Amino acid sequence: MSEIHPNVKRVLYSADDIKNRVQEIGKQITNDYKDSKDLVLIGILKGSFMFMSDLVRSINLPKTNVTLDFMAISSYGHSTNSSGVVRILMDLKSNIEGKDVIIVEDIIDSGLTLNHLVELLGSRKPNSLHTAVLLRKKDGIKIDVPCRYIGFDIPMVFIIGYGLDFAENYRELPYLGELREECYKK
Numbered sequence: 023m024s025e026i027h028p029n030v031k032r033v034l035y036s037a038d039d040i041k042n043r044v045q046e047i048g049k050q051i052t053n054d055y056k057d058s059k060d061l062v063l064i065g066i067l068k069g070s071f072m073f074m075s076d077l078v079r080s081i082n083l084p085k086t087n088v089t090l091d092f093m094a095i096s097s098y099g100h101s102t103n104s105s106g107v108v109r110i111l112m113d114l115k116s117n118i119e120g121k122d123v124i125i126v127e128d129i130i131d132s133g134l135t136l137n138h139l140v141e142l143l144g145s146r147k148p149n150s151l152h153t154a155v156l157l158r159k160k161d162g163i164k165i166d167v168p169c170r171y172i173g174f175d176i177p178m179v180f181i182i183g184y185g186l187d188f189a190e191n192y193r194e195l196p197y198l199g200e201l202r203e204e205c206y207k208k
């Protein structure tokens with residue numbers, strides 16, 4: 023593996039760990055949706071872009087209309103705590119009414135962001151609505167938001183890489199790492 027970024031305290035999951043886990047989730051989705059007519063995967067930008075691109079490649083549903091859509095939201099700004107306030111920067115391009123929907127999210131901490139999205143998209147009358155979340159901070163949960171597919175349960179540390187940022191940096195790293203505290207604590 024190439025060198026670890028100096029601002030990464032430790033690597034939690036390597037590119038290979040992620041690849042294997044995402045493939046397992048893809049198999050589960052393939053199995054769960056084999057009778058679906060229309061499946062829409064909704065990637066929440068920007069954090070989920072890498073997870074989304076790997077996940078869709080591990081789904082194999084030749085009898086289903088599989089489509090992708092994206093929604094851009096902003097939650098944290100440049101801080102590391104969730105405000106729970108979600109601002110929609112870009113809405114879906116497609117109508118999800120009557121379709122099977124999976125929201126693809128990078129990480130949940132309090133769960134407030136995903137809960138907001140589930141309520142919002144649920145009001146658009148999909149046939150079904152589930153969530154795939156790469157990372158879940160188990161001790162952060164403040165609200166009971168259902169996650170059907172979870173990549174990894176992680177401790178309460180700030181994660182960067184594989185699409186996840188701190189102040190828009192580090193998204194390009196191919197692994198999931200813990201950001202050094204001195205990089206965000208003053």
Ligand code: 5GP
Nearest residue numbers: 104129130131132133134135180181186187
């Ligand atoms: P929640 O509303 O569940 O508390 O926070 C969810 C959102 O906060 C995620 O979509 C993500 O954008 C951001 N977030 C939470 N924890 C982390 C983290 O450890 N690293 C990064 N990069 N973003 C996080």
Ligand code: MG
Nearest residue numbers: 066069128129
């Ligand atoms: Mg996110």
Ligand code: MG
Nearest residue numbers: 069098187188
């Ligand atoms: Mg962010």
